[in-house]
Amino acid sequence: MYTTDFLDLPALRLAGGSVRLPGSKSISNRVLLLAALSEGTTEVHDLLASDDTAVMLDALAAIGCTVEHVDARTVRITGLGARAPRSPAKLFLGNAGTAMRPLTAALALMLGDFTLSGVPRMHERPIGDLVDALRQLGCAIDYLGQPGYPPLSIAQGGGVPPLQLAAPIQVRGDVSSQFLTALLMALPLAAREQDVVIEVVGELISKPYIEITLALLARFGIAVQRQGWQRFTIAAGSRYRSPGSIHVEADASSASYFIALGALAGSGDGVRIEGVGLDSIQGDIRFVDAARAMGAQVDGGDNWLQVRRGSWPLKAIALDCNHIPDAAMTLAVMALYADGPSLLTNIASWRVKETDRLAAMACELRKLGATVEEGADFLRVDPLPAAADWRAARIHTYDDHRIAMCFSLAAFNPARLPVRIEDPRCVAKTFPDYFEALFSVAQAQSGAVPVICIDGPTASGKGTVASLVAQRLGYAFLDSGALYRATALAAARAGLVMEPGNEAAIAVIARQLPIRFDGERIWLADEDVSEALRLEATGADASRISAMATVRTALLDLQHGFARLPGLVADGRDMGTVIFPTAPLKVFMTASAACRAERRHKQLISKGIDAKIDSLRADLEARDARDQSRAVAPLKPAQDALLLDNSTLTIEETVAQVLAWWQERQPFAPVG
Numbered sequence: 223m224y225t226t227d228f229l230d231l232p233a234l235r236l237a238g239g240s241v242r243l244p245g246s247k248s249i250s251n252r253v254l255l256l257a258a259l260s261e262g263t264t265e266v267h268d269l270l271a272s273d274d275t276a277v278m279l280d281a282l283a284a285i286g287c288t289v290e291h292v293d294a295r296t297v298r299i300t301g302l303g304a305r306a307p308r309s310p311a312k313l314f315l316g317n318a319g320t321a322m323r324p325l326t327a328a329l330a331l332m333l334g335d336f337t338l339s340g341v342p343r344m345h346e347r348p349i350g351d352l353v354d355a356l357r358q359l360g361c362a363i364d365y366l367g368q369p370g371y372p373p374l375s376i377a378q379g380g381g382v383p384p385l386q387l388a389a390p391i392q393v394r395g396d397v398s399s400q401f402l403t404a405l406l407m408a409l410p411l412a413a414r415e416q417d418v419v420i421e422v423v424g425e426l427i428s429k430p431y432i433e434i435t436l437a438l439l440a441r442f443g444i445a446v447q448r449q450g451w452q453r454f455t456i457a458a459g460s461r462y463r464s465p466g467s468i469h470v471e472a473d474a475s476s477a478s479y480f481i482a483l484g485a486l487a488g489s490g491d492g493v494r495i496e497g498v499g500l501d502s503i504q505g506d507i508r509f510v511d512a513a514r515a516m517g518a519q520v521d522g523g524d525n526w527l528q529v530r531r532g533s534w535p536l537k538a539i540a541l542d543c544n545h546i547p548d549a550a551m552t553l554a555v556m557a558l559y560a561d562g563p564s565l566l567t568n569i570a571s572w573r574v575k576e577t578d579r580l581a582a583m584a585c586e587l588r589k590l591g592a593t594v595e596e597g598a599d600f601l602r603v604d605p606l607p608a609a610a611d612w613r614a615a616r617i618h619t620y621d622d623h624r625i626a627m628c629f630s631l632a633a634f635n636p637a638r639l640p641v642r643i644e645d646p647r648c649v650a651k652t653f654p655d656y657f658e659a660l661f662s663v664a665q666a667q668s669g670a671v672p673v674i675c676i677d678g679p680t681a682s683g684k685g686t687v688a689s690l691v692a693q694r695l696g697y698a699f700l701d702s703g704a705l706y707r708a709t710a711l712a713a714a715r716a717g718l719v720m721e722p723g724n725e726a727a728i729a730v731i732a733r734q735l736p737i738r739f740d741g742e743r744i745w746l747a748d749e750d751v752s753e754a755l756r757l758e759a760t761g762a763d764a765s766r767i768s769a770m771a772t773v774r775t776a777l778l779d780l781q782h783g784f785a786r787l788p789g790l791v792a793d794g795r796d797m798g799t800v801i802f803p804t805a806p807l808k809v810f811m812t813a814s815a816a817c818r819a820e821r822r823h824k825q826l827i828s829k830g831i832d833a834k835i836d837s838l839r840a841d842l843e844a845r846d847a848r849d850q851s852r853a854v855a856p857l858k859p860a861q862d863a864l865l866l867d868n869s870t871l872t873i874e875e876t877v878a879q880v881l882a883w884w885q886e887r888q889p890f891a892p893v894g
């Protein structure tokens with residue numbers, strides 16, 4: 223997951239290959255709650271691991287269910303059955319509608335005292351229609367803040383009031399279908415002696431989500447009779463029965479981004495999506511119809527989809543999107559690549575989701591240069607047919623995962639402009655590794671993967687600075703010095719002395735070097751060699767082999783391979799001059815010999831290694847001289863490198879300077 227302040231997506235060109243998507247949020251949270259209400263243990267396979275399911279799991283544990291994590295994608299829930307929940311309990315439900323609404327209804331029918339709260343935005347998302355329905359039943363439920371919104375309190379520690387089940391329970395369905403879902407999942411608790419009837423008042427929105435609810439209730443032994451979308455009857459004698467083990471399909475809403483990716487850029491066999499197929503129980507699978515209508519070529523089977531680019535430009539679309547409220551946001555970005563204006567209607571519910579999505583989509587699409595009309599319940603998006611129409615935009619994401627994910631598709635713009643996604647971490651709500659998945663199937667425009675080179679002499683702090691810059695930008699980090707050190711280490715272990723006669727043999731080792739950077743750690747095959755690489759002896763060996771031309775050539779491809787999406791920060795001595803000569807930012811970092819010797823001295827002392835500052839300085843100067851005078855790739859600034867003498871700067875100031883230079887090179891308009 224990217225936890226940086228922003229993530230710059232370089233211009234993308236093609237997409238191909240296969241992605242396995244994480245589990246469906248809607249199925250995961252329903253299954254977890256139903257398992258919690260059942261007797262016995264349910265093993266849930268391919269469960270979504272994300273913020274929304276984490277809050278549900280924490281809540282279930284807090285009310286006394288046993289939650290066992292079998293592995294990253296499997297959880298075992300032992301339900302309450304006939305037991306009362308643990309009480310009092312304070313439940314924090316983040317911004318998960320699928321946790322807040324159904325848990326409110328379930329707990330309102332149980333013995334105990336509970337408070338349910340969430341993030342500030344959750345306290346702006348309506349729940350009044352559900353509370354009204356629960357109050358009709360007689361439940362003791364109250365608002366702790368603004369009437370109509372969480373946080374809520376359920377105070378039934380002294381007993382559940384007698385429930386009014388004789389008349390149908392009425393619930394409005396035109397703000398969110400989750401209120402009806404919540405009642406459908408909770409009321410089997412009350413349908414012991416008599417049928418329980420729920421009546422929907424007004425037009426029900428997002429109907430396919432009710433189908434997911436009914437399908438999963440059936441898996442847990444609850445039959446619901448449905449008359450149209452107006453009346454739902456839960457039979458007397460209903461009892462949740464765990465299916466024992468249940469599998470969660472991949473998320474069809476998450477699939478929409480990869481379907482769109484295939485439609486925009488799927489070359490060859492296109493993009494293959496694993497885990498969800500055309501027969502999915504999730505309504506958002508109907509996004510496939512919309513993508514086809516826009517020109518995508520979609521094939522699919524039981525548990526897979528395959529998407530290629532068909533018509534180009536895409537065909538404009540006019541669609542009532544009420545049945546696919548979440549995936550429809552993806553259409554709004556696809557519309558930028560269409561042959562005319564697209565119209566998405568019946569999407570008023572967007573206003574009460576993670577943010578006011580109608581306003582947010584309109585605002586961010588306009589930043590890209592689009593003409594957008596935002597209606598009370600519709601969005602009309604004009605395409606951006608010519609490259610010159612596109613703008614480089616910083617996309618504000620409003621803590622809304624779907625804004626972050628759907629705007630990543632703007633990186634395919636013909637103007638080859640990067641797209642900045644602010645706060646990329648917000649995808650954690652439903653798809654923490656979204657960008658990793660995107661990068662695994664998307665290809666950058668040639669030369670578009672940005673590389674920042676930081677070269678300089680030993681102990682100039684370039685390694686520390688480069689790795690921090692990489693962290694801030696979410697880029698990969700290449701410590702090219704470590705490649706030389708690792709080659710030297712591997713060669714020494716193979717019994718070779720670093721002398722010219724062994725150059726060919728050392729080059730063979732370099733070519734096959736099984737090196738891996740993992741944050742601060744460096745691995746050679748299965749061994750963490752981070753410490754061994756720092757030894758002075760290894761450094762001296764590295765300096766010797768770095769003067770060998772065939773070794774340098776062998777490591778060239780290896781180094782080029784590190785330039786992957788979304789970008790690379792490469793630290794070394796010849797990154798800007800030899801390895802990445804076209805890099806858009808080259809920094810030559812120095813500090814006075816006195817200053818570097820002092821830093822090295824401090825470093826060694828802190829590790830309990832005795833050292834003399836004068837001899838360290840003499841060593842550094844000798845090494846500088848050797849590096850500067852060697853015949854192949856001598857240490858010198860690239861012609862277009864910016865010099866950064868950090869003798870009087872802190873690490874943080876040095877990092878800030880490199881980042882400032884990087885920002886200056888971006889096409890985004892300055893902030894403010």
Ligand SMILES: O=C(O)C1=C[C@@H](OP(=O)(O)O)[C@@H](O)[C@H](O)C1
Binds near residue numbers: 400427428547571
């Ligand atoms: O029941 C569900 O799992 C959901 C229902 C939909 O909400 P609304 O019914 O509020 O439109 C959808 O947007 C949400 O992401 C998940």
Ligand SMILES: C=C(OP(=O)(O)O)C(=O)O
Binds near residue numbers: 575
């Ligand atoms: C609307 C959404 O979430 P929630 O389940 O919180 O309603 C969503 O995931 O797009």
